[in-house]
Amino acid sequence: MDNLYQELILEHNKNPRNFGELKEGECLKQEGLNPLCGDRLIVSLKLSEDGEQIIEDVKIRSDGCAISRASASMMSEAIKGKTVKDAIAIFHEFHDLLLKKHDPSVCPHLGKLEVFSNIWKYPSRVKCAALPWHTLNEIMEQTSKPGQSTSE
Amino acid sequence: MRLLKNFESYRHDFPALYQEVHGHDLIYFDNAATTLKPMVVINEVMNHYYADTSNVHRGVHTLSERATLKFEAARESVRTFIGAASLSEIVFTSGTTESINLLAHSFGDAFIASEDEIIITAMEHHSNIVPWQLLAQRKGAILKALPMNECGELAWDLLATMITSRTKLLSLTFVSNAIGTINPIKEIIALVRSVAGTKVKVVVDAAQAVAHLPLDVKDLDCDFLVFSGHKVFAATGVGVLYGKEALLESMPPYKGGGHMIRKVSLEKSSFADLPDKFEAGTPAIEGVISLGSALNYLQKIGIENIRTYEEELAAFAEAELSALPFIRVIGKASCKAAIHSFVIEGVHPHDIGTYLDQKGIAIRSGHHCAAPLMEFFGVVATARISFAFYNRLAEIKILRNELIKMWEFFHGQSLSRADLRAQ
Ligand SMILES: Cc1ncc(COP(=O)(O)O)c(C=O)c1O
Numbered sequence: 030m031d032n033l034y035q036e037l038i039l040e041h042n043k044n045p046r047n048f049g050e051l052k053e054g055e056c057l058k059q060e061g062l063n064p065l066c067g068d069r070l071i072v073s074l075k076l077s078e079d080g081e082q083i084i085e086d087v088k089i090r091s092d093g094c095a096i097s098r099a100s101a102s103m104m105s106e107a108i109k110g111k112t113v114k115d116a117i118a119i120f121h122e123f124h125d126l127l128l129k130k131h132d133p134s135v136c137p138h139l140g141k142l143e144v145f146s147n148i149w150k151y152p153s154r155v156k157c158a159a160l161p162w163h164t165l166n167e168i169m170e171q172t173s174k175p176g177q178s179t180s181e
Numbered sequence: 182m183r184l185l186k187n188f189e190s191y192r193h194d195f196p197a198l199y200q201e202v203h204g205h206d207l208i209y210f211d212n213a214a215t216t217l218k219p220m221v222v223i224n225e226v227m228n229h230y231y232a233d234t235s236n237v238h239r240g241v242h243t244l245s246e247r248a249t250l251k252f253e254a255a256r257e258s259v260r261t262f263i264g265a266a267s268l269s270e271i272v273f274t275s276g277t278t279e280s281i282n283l284l285a286h287s288f289g290d291a292f293i294a295s296e297d298e299i300i301i302t303a304m305e306h307h308s309n310i311v312p313w314q315l316l317a318q319r320k321g322a323i324l325k326a327l328p329m330n331e332c333g334e335l336a337w338d339l340l341a342t343m344i345t346s347r348t349k350l351l352s353l354t355f356v357s358n359a360i361g362t363i364n365p366i367k368e369i370i371a372l373v374r375s376v377a378g379t380k381v382k383v384v385v386d387a388a389q390a391v392a393h394l395p396l397d398v399k400d401l402d403c404d405f406l407v408f409s410g411h412k413v414f415a416a417t418g419v420g421v422l423y424g425k426e427a428l429l430e431s432m433p434p435y436k437g438g439g440h441m442i443r444k445v446s447l448e449k450s451s452f453a454d455l456p457d458k459f460e461a462g463t464p465a466i467e468g469v470i471s472l473g474s475a476l477n478y479l480q481k482i483g484i485e486n487i488r489t490y491e492e493e494l495a496a497f498a499e500a501e502l503s504a505l506p507f508i509r510v511i512g513k514a515s516c517k518a519a520i521h522s523f524v525i526e527g528v529h530p531h532d533i534g535t536y537l538d539q540k541g542i543a544i545r546s547g548h549h550c551a552a553p554l555m556e557f558f559g560v561v562a563t564a565r566i567s568f569a570f571y572n573r574l575a576e577i578k579i580l581r582n583e584l585i586k587m588w589e590f591f592h593g594q595s596l597s598r599a600d601l602r603a604q
Contacts, residue, residue, distance in 0.1 A: 067548040094529035
């Protein structure tokens with residue numbers, strides 16, 4: 030049990046960081062759905078307009094399970110202030126971690142996110158931890174396409 | 182007391198109960214999803230593969246004849262179990278979902294026209310919603326839903342005004358898989374008959390009723406009744422469509438293939454008699470045989486005894502759950518099956534499910550394929566416990582204690598005795 034619901038996960042579930050929504054028009058938004066359990070979350074992202082694509086602000090709205098809330102909360106902390114390029118790199122490392130393909134010597138950027146390193150033992154819950162990241166990644170993929178504007 | 186003892190001994194029939202999950206004796210509370218299989222059923226399936234493997238209805242050889250006999254004996258078991266008049270009225274399908282799709286295509290294509298009305302209810306499983314939506318789209322027909330009250334009971338008196346001269350069909354569930362409501366099917370059908378005679382056909386989704394309540398299609402006077410084998414202690418991949426003979430006669434085939442024909446030329450075919458007309462291709466032979474065996478097993482225990490015992494389980498669970506101050510029970514119908522849905526402030530149903538699994542308790546968490554119902558109650562998901570006759574009162578006590586520990590775990594604080602007594 031404590032394997033999955035580590036102290037840090039429980040704490041983020043109870044006091045999630047950066048929860049809410051950014052103002053319409055000033056950000057990019059994406060809805061994430063898990064049709065299996067009916068979980069729904071919204072990621073809003075504000076990027077710098079100087080071409081650097083720095084994530085200036087991020088907010089998440091979620092009424093999901095502890096795993097998905099904690100993952101969303103910790104994701105927001107991990108990416109805030111980073112460039113989209115760096116955030117994508119973290120996404121890929123996290124993805125590998127969830128699938129037990131993670132090699133810490135090659136992927137050094139996870140830090141606290143390593144608390145999810147046991148999730149692969151609970152296959153039905155991997156999707157919960159992945160949903161915020163996949164939703165974020167959908168926005169990032171759109172913005173990192175060449176010629177794409179960064180505001181809606 | 183004697184009843185309790187008997188039911189305790191039936192546990193020995195279910196080998197899956199005798200295992201540990203994460204170091205705890207398994208407590209299986211997910212019977213609405215699927216039921217465990219008794220040894221007699223497992224043996225029948227094994228015996229078919231060991232000794233009788235063959236196709237049915239085709240070979241003249243001994244193995245095929247043996248298999249065919251068992252296959253058709255299963256049809257007779259189904260007929261007696263639901264009180265149907267004739268074997269022609271029992272069609273084997275792959276499950277409830279296929280039975281309803283068969284109806285939506287065969288009955289729907291033949292008898293539903295543009296502007297006709299189909300009525301379902303606000304508490305249906307997706308499999309009793311989507312096939313009718315697709316039919317309505319194909320035909321330009323209108324789909325209406327009978328509402329329910331905040332306890333989760335159908336406002337079925339409204340049928341008197343909902344039914345119009347264009348209404349062709351009412352399809353509704355006997356027992357809600359999500360919240361356990363038992364609908365007064367007999368009274369509802371009587372109302373339909375008094376308003377519209379036999380012009381409105383009634384489909385009863387008995388998926389959640391068949392293992393728990395007596396079914397008598399003649400007494401209910403339903404036109405169709407459907408259920409799945411796997412929810413009544415038989416294999417997956419088999420189900421039943423019951424239909425009144427004259428209705429099934431009047432309906433066109435659903436799937437074409439082997440076994441459902443009388444004569445085939447390259448231009449045109451004529452079709453076999455009932456029920457073969459609706460049984461194209463090689464069926465789930467071992468599944469059908471397992472269903473016959475499961476129903477015979479239930480007949481021996483007595484479905485009335487099962488009902489009485491499960492009422493006891495349900496009443497105990499209701500009392501234990503509602504004594505916990507942090508639990509909100511979803512669905513408070515006055516007549517309920519042994520299915521309980523609940524939510525807990527601050528703990529998502531998924532976390533409830535994972536936590537309990539670590540204690541060896543299998544429950545279901547999610548939307549139970551009943552999204553419209555979930556929306557009605559303003560929740561995205563619930564935790565659901567559902568019983569079968571092999572469950573025990575003691576298991577419910579264990580669940581209660583684990584729920585308290587779970588609440589404390591996720592909230593990082595302990596509940597005092599006073600907290601638990603308040604309420
Ligand atoms: C009320 C009800 N109807 C229909 C179904 C669908 O049954 P199956 O998936 O076996 O076809 C279920 C299964 O959960 C159910 O509970």
